[in-house]
Amino acid sequence: MTIYPVPSKWAAKAKIDAARYEAMYGEAASDPDSFWRREAQRLEWMTPFTKVKNTSFDETDFGIKWFEDGALNVAANCIDRHLAERADAVAILWEGDSPGEERRITYRDLHEEVGRLANALKANGVRKGDRVTIYLPMIPEAAFAMLACARIGAIHSVVFGGFSPDALAGRIQDCDSSLVITADEGLRGGKKVPLKTNVDEALARCTSVSRVLVVKRTGGDVRMKDGRDIWYHDALRAVSADCPPEAMDAEDPLFILYTSGSTGKPKGVLHTSGGYLVWASMTHEYVFDYRPGDIFWCAADVGWVTGHTYVVYGALANGATTLMYEGVLNYPDFSRFWQIVDKYQVDIFYGAPTALRALMREGDEWVKKTSRKSLRLLGSVGEPINPEAWEWYYRVVGEERCPIVDTWWQTETGGTMMTPLPGAHALKPGAASMPMFGVKPVIVDAEGCELGGATEGNLCITDSWPGQMRTVWGDHERFFQTYFSAYPGKYFTGDGCRRDEDGYYWITGRVDDVINVSGHRMGTAEIESALVAHAKVAEAAVVGYPHDLKGQGIYAYVTLNANEVESAEVRADLVQWVRHEIGPIATPDVIHFSPGLPKTRSGKIMRRILRKIAENDVSNLGDISTLADPSVVETLIASRAVDA
Numbered sequence: 241m242t243i244y245p246v247p248s249k250w251a252a253k254a255k256i257d258a259a260r261y262e263a264m265y266g267e268a269a270s271d272p273d274s275f276w277r278r279e280a281q282r283l284e285w286m287t288p289f290t291k292v293k294n295t296s297f298d299e300t301d302f303g304i305k306w307f308e309d310g311a312l313n314v315a316a317n318c319i320d321r322h323l324a325e326r327a328d329a330v331a332i333l334w335e336g337d338s339p340g341e342e343r344r345i346t347y348r349d350l351h352e353e354v355g356r357l358a359n360a361l362k363a364n365g366v367r368k369g370d371r372v373t374i375y376l377p378m379i380p381e382a383a384f385a386m387l388a389c390a391r392i393g394a395i396h397s398v399v400f401g402g403f404s405p406d407a408l409a410g411r412i413q414d415c416d417s418s419l420v421i422t423a424d425e426g427l428r429g430g431k432k433v434p435l436k437t438n439v440d441e442a443l444a445r446c447t448s449v450s451r452v453l454v455v456k457r458t459g460g461d462v463r464m465k466d467g468r469d470i471w472y473h474d475a476l477r478a479v480s481a482d483c484p485p486e487a488m489d490a491e492d493p494l495f496i497l498y499t500s501g502s503t504g505k506p507k508g509v510l511h512t513s514g515g516y517l518v519w520a521s522m523t524h525e526y527v528f529d530y531r532p533g534d535i536f537w538c539a540a541d542v543g544w545v546t547g548h549t550y551v552v553y554g555a556l557a558n559g560a561t562t563l564m565y566e567g568v569l570n571y572p573d574f575s576r577f578w579q580i581v582d583k584y585q586v587d588i589f590y591g592a593p594t595a596l597r598a599l600m601r602e603g604d605e606w607v608k609k610t611s612r613k614s615l616r617l618l619g620s621v622g623e624p625i626n627p628e629a630w631e632w633y634y635r636v637v638g639e640e641r642c643p644i645v646d647t648w649w650q651t652e653t654g655g656t657m658m659t660p661l662p663g664a665h666a667l668k669p670g671a672a673s674m675p676m677f678g679v680k681p682v683i684v685d686a687e688g689c690e691l692g693g694a695t696e697g698n699l700c701i702t703d704s705w706p707g708q709m710r711t712v713w714g715d716h717e718r719f720f721q722t723y724f725s726a727y728p729g730k731y732f733t734g735d736g737c738r739r740d741e742d743g744y745y746w747i748t749g750r751v752d753d754v755i756n757v758s759g760h761r762m763g764t765a766e767i768e769s770a771l772v773a774h775a776k777v778a779e780a781a782v783v784g785y786p787h788d789l790k791g792q793g794i795y796a797y798v799t800l801n802a803n804e805v806e807s808a809e810v811r812a813d814l815v816q817w818v819r820h821e822i823g824p825i826a827t828p829d830v831i832h833f834s835p836g837l838p839k840t841r842s843g844k845i846m847r848r849i850l851r852k853i854a855e856n857d858v859s860n861l862g863d864i865s866t867l868a869d870p871s872v873v874e875t876l877i878a879s880r881a882v883d884a
């Protein structure tokens with residue numbers, strides 16, 4: 241493996257060099273109060289805090305509070321406070337799905353748009369603490385909507401536009417949203433996404449929603465329901481732009497974002513105001529070595545946490561110019577990303593390994609016909625990056641000039657937890673490398689014993705950091721059970737991890753029943769319950785398997801009801817069914833018809849065996865003698881060749 245030392249230019253100029261990293265890491269660990277008191281000054285507080293950290297992961301006095309007696313407004317920190325110096329600087333650079341369509345929103349414009357929308361929300365009955373669901377494409381209104389909620393203290397829940405009406409309905413019901421903000425249609429790669437129609441279908445099941453604001457994006461024909469649906473532009477016209485920001489306690493909720501776990505329905509991850517914004521702003525500055533004036537492009541959708549923290553909150557808290565791209569990587573062709581980089585002279589590009597693998601497969605020409613000279617730093621997020629993709633990113637995209645920050649984190653962590661810092665750490669392709677300030681990782685074995693030195697096991701974090709989620713919406717007990725009960729006193733990430741002889745951390749992937757498909761996180765249980773909801777299905781078990789492009793693919797073992805016949809039509813129907821139930825991101829790659837599933841005598845499905853068969857690694861299945869019917873395994877192995 242090649243190791244890339246810190247380039248001397250970076251060591252000399254970066255905000256954080258090796259010595260500074262050691263000093264800051266040390267201080268955050270030994271004296272968190274003083275470290276975070278200082279870092280929190282990056283924000284403007286309406287009421288200064290006196291208490292910094294009040295956290296415990298122990299069951300007896302469990303609780304997570306940061307800056308608890310301070311008050312601030314997140315939107316004011318992302319907008320108003322920049323007006324004095326950079327009102328005319330561009331806050332959001334928007335590139336539409338088709339080349340040539342663009343918008344430039346200055347901080348002054350942003351202030352006006354957000355103020356107006358905030359007043360429109362109020363005029364439509366939204367109050368502090370109410371929930372607002374945002375189901376929008378990647379258009380500036382998505383950021384306006386998030387910030388308008390933050391301005392009046394409403395809690396937003398952004399639902400990715402690729403989710404189905406069913407998935408949307410579940411998320412609206414779970415948090416009882418009173419208002420939904422959507423668009424007539426989305427546009428991705430020239431194709432229309434029927435967002436408003438999806439909302440209509442979802443709302444047939446949601447009684448809590450009394451208002452829907454509809455942004456006109458494509459002008460497509462949509463039905464507006466009298467008394468419920470209002471055009472966004474009409475709602476804004478009716479109100480003033482002057483909306484003073486609400487003073488929010490540091491621990492008041494900022495947003496809910498649903499994410500998949502290993503069991504049950506998706507969890508509403510709750511983030512609060514003060515700690516989250518300190519974490520978002522600090523990591524955005526240090527991880528990307530952000531400098532005022534930089535054009536920052538995080539290519540994630542705002543429907544995911546990466547979009548929340550780095551397209552919107554971290555970038556705008558730092559007064560950056562954040563680029564928002566509506567479209568996809570191959571439209572009109574595979575050069576699009578790099579054309580956008582050239583068009584806007586992007587300094588920092590942050591994307592997902594799955595996108596890089598898709599681009600890599602198309603060949604270097606698409607990249608090489610662009611300049612990319614403006615790029616200074618590259619980032620990767622969402623899933624482990626395979627060394628081959630890393631090398632390609634480094635050599636072809638960055639021309640060996642741009643360090644790559646491989647940032648490991650989770651919806652739950654609010655922002656980056658581990659990464660190499662470009663001026664401080666030599667790069668090892670594929671390694672999430674080193675913990676951020678305030679992050680104390682440990683690797684434990686199955687019994688929870690901490691393992692020292694070079695080792696491999698389950699990744700836990702032993703102490704709180706400001707960006708940590710505070711609860712699962714509506715189910716605090718589930719929060720504790722999910723993250724703090726497996727290894728008492730520690731936050732369990734759900735990830736496997738290796739630490740090498742240099743102390744670098746390497747994320748090896750999920751160790752629970754969560755899979756990561758093209759950087760999208762999914763619970764196998766959700767896909768299973770979608771499958772068994774189909775009239776022809778008796779039972780289903782879903783596992784992940786290695787997939788060249790997607791990182792992991794979805795492999796579904798399906799047992800049909802006794803009177804049903806396995807056929808290509810049924811298979812296609814099941815694939816469509818899952819797409820309809822959850823959304824296209826959950827499309828099964830393989831449906832393996834299985835007359836029986838390997839179960840223990842107590843009826844528990846042996847997923848370990850199913851994973852091995854899906855991976856086509858059947859030489860070492862381990863002990864199968866405890867199965868109720870070991871012959872099931874032979875049948876599955878024999879039929880794999882046919883189905884997979």
Ligand code: PRX
Nearest residue numbers: 621622623624646647648649650651747761
């Ligand atoms: O398994 C890890 C993987 O993505 C999971 C978190 O997914 P989500 O909550 O959707 O957030 C994704 C964006 C932050 C983690 O538990 N993951 C994320 N980043 C990396 C990663 N795995 C390896 N390397 C990474 N850089």
